[in-house]
Each structure stands twice: as structure tokens, then as C-alpha cells.
Amino acid sequence: MAWSENLAAMNAAIFPRVGDGLAAWTGVTDPVWVIVRRPDVTLERGLAEALAQGTFIDVQVAEVPDPRKGHVVQLGGVSFKIIADPQKGDDGSVWSCEAVEI
Numbered sequence: 001m002a003w004s005e006n007l008a009a010m011n012a013a014i015f016p017r018v019g020d021g022l023a024a025w026t027g028v029t030d031p032v033w034v035i036v037r038r039p040d041v042t043l044e045r046g047l048a049e050a051l052a053q054g055t056f057i058d059v060q061v062a063e064v065p066d067p068r069k070g071h072v073v074q075l076g077g078v079s080f081k082i083i084a085d086p087q088k089g090d091d092g093s094v095w096s097c098e099a100v101e102i
Contacts, residue, residue, distance in 0.1 A: 004092070004093070007091050007092075007093040008060075008062055008093055011060050011062070011093050011094060012060070012062070015033035015034075015035065015060060016033055018035060019033040019034055019035050020034055020035055020036045020075060020076075021033075021034070021075055021076055022034075022075075023057075023059075023073050023074060023075040024073070024074040024075075025059070025064055025067070025071060025072075025073050026068075026070075026071035026072050026073070027066075027071065028063070028064055030063075032059055032060070032063040032064055033059070033060065033063065034057050034058065034059050034073065034075060035057070035058040035059075036055065036056070036057055036058075036075065036080075037055070037056045037057075037058065038053050038054065038055055038056075039053075039054055039056065040052070040053060040054070041053070041054035054098065055080065055098070055099045055100060055101065056096050056097060056098055056099065057073055057080060057082070057096075057097045057099050058089075058094050058095065058096050058097075059094070059095050059097065060093065060094055060095075061088065061092065061093050061094065061095060062093070064095060067082060067086040067095050067097055068082065068085075068086070069082050069083065069084060069085055069086075070082060071097075072102070073097075073099065078101060079101070079102045080099040080100065080101055080102065081099060081100055081102045082097045082098070082099050083098050083099060083100050084097075084098040
């Protein structure tokens with residue numbers, strides 16, 4: 001089994017156990033497992049800095065091959081809008097999507 005196949009199998013096993021639930025995703029027929037992260041982010045404007053809470057939604061590349069800015073994700077009655085171009089993680093098997101609650 002190739003390394004990428006091992007990662008895909010690992011993610012398929014992990015996401016249902018640690019994920020925040022099944023979500024509806026724009027352009028995807030079946031619900032997908034997602035992990036919602038809310039890390040602190042530093043906002044800079046000129047010489048000023050402020051600490052704020054960011055929202056990132058992680059989803060497996062195998063489940064959402066082409067997430068895009070503007071997509072809407074619905075999770076447990078809460079809707080999120082993807083506000084930036086999604087980024088793949090270091091291993092290329094998970095998308096990290098910056099989002100805001102709408």
C-alpha cells in the first residue's frame with residue numbers, strides 16, 4: 001500500500017471518531033465528516049495587533065476534492081461560509097478551509 005493510500009485510510013478512520021459531525025457541503029452530494037477548529041489568530045493593522053478567534057473547517061480531500069471560497073458548509077443547524085482559498089495540509093490528504101459563521 002502506498003503512503004498516500006495509508007494516509008487516506010488513516011483519515012477515513014480518524015475523522016468519524018474525532019470529527020464534529022457530518023456536514024452538507026456545497027457541490028457535494030453526500031454528507032462529509034468535518035473537524036471545526038477555532039484557533040486564536042493575530043490580526044495586524046499598521047503597528048497594531050489584535051488577537052481574535054479564527055474558524056477553520058478541515059475535510060478530507062477524498063470527500064471534498066475541490067472546495068472553494070464561497071462554498072457553504074452546514075453542520076448541526078449552523079452554516080459556515082468559506083472565506084479564503086482552501087489550503088492542503090502537509091501530507092495533501094486534508095483541506096483546511098477558513099470560514100465564518102453565517
